[in-house]
Structures are given as C-alpha cells and as structure tokens.
Amino acid sequence: MNQQPTAPTGTPTSADVARLAGVSRATVSYVLNDTAGGRVGEQTRQRVRAAAEELGYIPHAAARSLRAGHSGIVLLATPEITLGPLFSEFFTELRAGLRDHGYTAVIYGDNSGDGGDRAESAARIWAELRPTAVLAGVGTPLTPRSAELLRRSGTRAVITLADPPVAGVHALVLDQRRIGATAAEHLLARGHRALGVVVPTDRSLDLFSLPRLAGVREAVDGGIRVERLDLDYTEQAAARLAADWPGLGLSALFSYNDEYAMLLMSAFQDAGIGIPDEVALVGADDLMLARLLRPRLTSVQQLLPPGRTLADLIDRLIRHPDTPPEIHDLGTARIAVRDSS
Missing domain, CATH: 1.10.260.40 (lambda repressor-like DNA-binding domains)
Structure with a gap:
C-alpha cells in the first residue's frame, strides 16, 4: 500500500x-x-x-525580495499626528492603488529626534525594511544625504511631500499657504477688513496651521488686520474665545479646519453671537458634517488627485529609477461658499 x-x-x-x-x-x-x-x-x-x-x-518575503531584486514595499512615512478624514480617505485610496500594482504599503510614523541626525537615523530605520519606494510625508525627516542612503540600500524611488522640496528627490507639493490664502480672498471679497485666524495649540499641527496663517497674511495688503488666535481643541477654550469676541474688534474668522469651525460655531451660538452677521466663519477640508450644520459652513476644499493616480506615478518612478527628480503639484484649493460667511 x-x-x-x-x-x-x-x-x-x-x-x-x-x-x-x-x-x-x-x-x-x-x-x-x-x-x-x-x-x-x-x-x-x-x-x-x-x-x-x-x-x-x-x-518567505526576504527570499522573494532576493529573486525580484526589491521587496515590493512602499513605505509611507508620516508624522504621528491626526491628519483628519480627508487625508485618511486619500491614503486609503493610495494603498488600494499600490496593492493593484502589486506593492505592499507600510505606514511608519516617528517624531523622534531632529535635524540632519534625525533624518539619517530615520533613513537607516526605513532602509532596514528594504523598501522599493519611500514616500516621506510632511514633517518627516528627509535630506539629500538621507535620500542617497536609501538609494544605496536599494530603494528605487524616494518621494517627498515636503515644501520646499528636497534637492535631488521627487516631490509632491501640497502648498498649505494656498488654503489660508483662499479663505482670506473670500473674506476680503465679502468686505471684511479685520480677520481672526485660529492656530491650534497642538504643536504637531504647526506643519499645516502655520503655513495656512502665512497664506492669509500673504493674501492681504497693509490696510487689513490679521489677528492670530491660538486655541485648544476644547469646549472651554471655544467658549472663552466666544466670550472675548465682542472685544476683539474682528468681523471674520478662518478657523484652521472644519473641526475647529464646528467647535467654534457651537460656542458662538451658545453665546448668542450671530453667524455670519457678527462673525463670518470659514473652515477647511469641506467635511460632509460641515454641510449639515445650520448655518451651513463655508469651507476651503482641498482638491487632491485620486490616490490611485498617485499610485500610478509611484509605480512609474519605481520602474524607471533613473528618472530625473520631478516636482508635481498635488492638488489645489477652492472655496465652497455657504451660509456661515
């Protein structure tokens, strides 16, 4: 038998x-x-x-990597901050697009260290995974030297979301100043000459909030007042700002994003402050919930390309590793005008 x-x-x-x-x-x-x-x-x-x-x-992934000459990993390096629903949806689409191309997307977050030492240390950690490509998000450490270290370890495409771009590295530019400028231009067109700009006290958001503040300031001329208003994301902080609002001499508020705008809208309404009569309110990201508020929230839309389009770009750069550094403008901004402004 x-x-x-x-x-x-x-x-x-x-x-x-x-x-x-x-x-x-x-x-x-x-x-x-x-x-x-x-x-x-x-x-x-x-x-x-x-x-x-x-x-x-x-x-075995390592054995497969030896045969193929690369790991198939696309490392998405991001700072350990909450980017919100808009970027979460974008990264979900990106991961799906990379999967369709046969790659495995791995998200790595790290806020340790600073300067060039941090960049080289981070690059060495990333290189241990032998990624086929690295997409370094806003706030992640990347320098020409650390990018070269990745390439020497076998990474075929190094891409950054930094602004300004890193020399010698492919760049996807999402200019946060454009968000603030779009909000300011809308409020100026409505006749406002004294603008408040909310800046979250969460310092991990400085990568986004400070360029948006700068964009507001760049969009106005010398006769326009721009007041920075630092704010905790708490009901108590929003209530204090609402209580102080009549004495600030401001007529409009760009609130960093829709989540802060919704927090402040509730506080203003509780304080009996009319929107938009006593405060014109503008958010950013154009979340669905912002459209359901009453009054409906005016918001700056960030028009990002589909994540699958970016996956196609990454695949092309991987397949052609000798491609000279490219700079791609990653989206634009426009105002969705509603009742709050």
Whole structure:
C-alpha cells in the first residue's frame, strides 16, 4: 500500500509543499511567485496551490525580495499626528492603488529626534525594511544625504511631500499657504477688513496651521488686520474665545479646519453671537458634517488627485529609477461658499 505524504509538524517549507504536491521545489517557486509562464500546466498549478493551502505555507518575503531584486514595499512615512478624514480617505485610496500594482504599503510614523541626525537615523530605520519606494510625508525627516542612503540600500524611488522640496528627490507639493490664502480672498471679497485666524495649540499641527496663517497674511495688503488666535481643541477654550469676541474688534474668522469651525460655531451660538452677521466663519477640508450644520459652513476644499493616480506615478518612478527628480503639484484649493460667511 502506498503511504501518503503527511504534513510536517513544524513551520512548512517549499520542500514540504513540493513533496505533498509531487513536484519539484522549482515548480513550487514558479507557481507561488507567479513566474511560471507557460512552463507549468493548470492541473499542476492547482495541485501546488492546494498543497500550500493544506500546509499553511506562505512564501518567505526576504527570499522573494532576493529573486525580484526589491521587496515590493512602499513605505509611507508620516508624522504621528491626526491628519483628519480627508487625508485618511486619500491614503486609503493610495494603498488600494499600490496593492493593484502589486506593492505592499507600510505606514511608519516617528517624531523622534531632529535635524540632519534625525533624518539619517530615520533613513537607516526605513532602509532596514528594504523598501522599493519611500514616500516621506510632511514633517518627516528627509535630506539629500538621507535620500542617497536609501538609494544605496536599494530603494528605487524616494518621494517627498515636503515644501520646499528636497534637492535631488521627487516631490509632491501640497502648498498649505494656498488654503489660508483662499479663505482670506473670500473674506476680503465679502468686505471684511479685520480677520481672526485660529492656530491650534497642538504643536504637531504647526506643519499645516502655520503655513495656512502665512497664506492669509500673504493674501492681504497693509490696510487689513490679521489677528492670530491660538486655541485648544476644547469646549472651554471655544467658549472663552466666544466670550472675548465682542472685544476683539474682528468681523471674520478662518478657523484652521472644519473641526475647529464646528467647535467654534457651537460656542458662538451658545453665546448668542450671530453667524455670519457678527462673525463670518470659514473652515477647511469641506467635511460632509460641515454641510449639515445650520448655518451651513463655508469651507476651503482641498482638491487632491485620486490616490490611485498617485499610485500610478509611484509605480512609474519605481520602474524607471533613473528618472530625473520631478516636482508635481498635488492638488489645489477652492472655496465652497455657504451660509456661515
């Protein structure tokens, strides 16, 4: 009587799969790494896959990386801050697009250290994963030297969201100043000459809030007053600002984003301050909830490209690693005018 192969008791290997399927290890590699071409018949493919599933075998990523010459990992390096629903949706689309191209998106967040030392330290940590590409988000450390370190370790495309771009590195520019300028231009067109600008006290948001404040200031001339208003994201802080509002001599408020605008709208209404009669209120990000408020919230829309479009770009840069550094404008801004302004 023929004895059937039995499953191993330890971690299954490709040799175990080969024995169970009755094929060579090379055939297992061809089938499970989708490199068989026409060399393996469909029945053999099915037998190999069934054996791998029965044994619970998963190909070793490191070995696959050696064969392919890269890991297939696209490292999305982001600061450890909350970017909000708009960017969460964008990154979800990006990850889906990368997956369609056969890449694995890995998110890495780190706020440790500073300056060039931080950049080189971060690059060494990223390089340990042997990423095929690195997309360094706003606020993550990247310098020409650390980018070169990544390339020497095998990274085929290094891309940054920094503004200004890093020399010698592909750049996707999302100018936060444009958000503030768009809000200011709308309020100026409505006749306001004394503007408040909310700046969150959460310093991790300075990467976004300070450029938006700068954008407001750049959009106005010398006869316009711009007042910075630092604000905690709490009901108590919003209530204090509402109580102080009549004495500030301001007529309009750009509130950093829709979440802060909604917080302040509630505080102003509780204080009996009319919107937009006593305070014209503008947010940013154009969240769905902002459209459901009463009065409906005027908001600056950030028009980002589809995440899948960015995935296509990353794939092209990976496939052509000698492409000279490219700078792409990542979206624009426009005002969605509603009742609050």
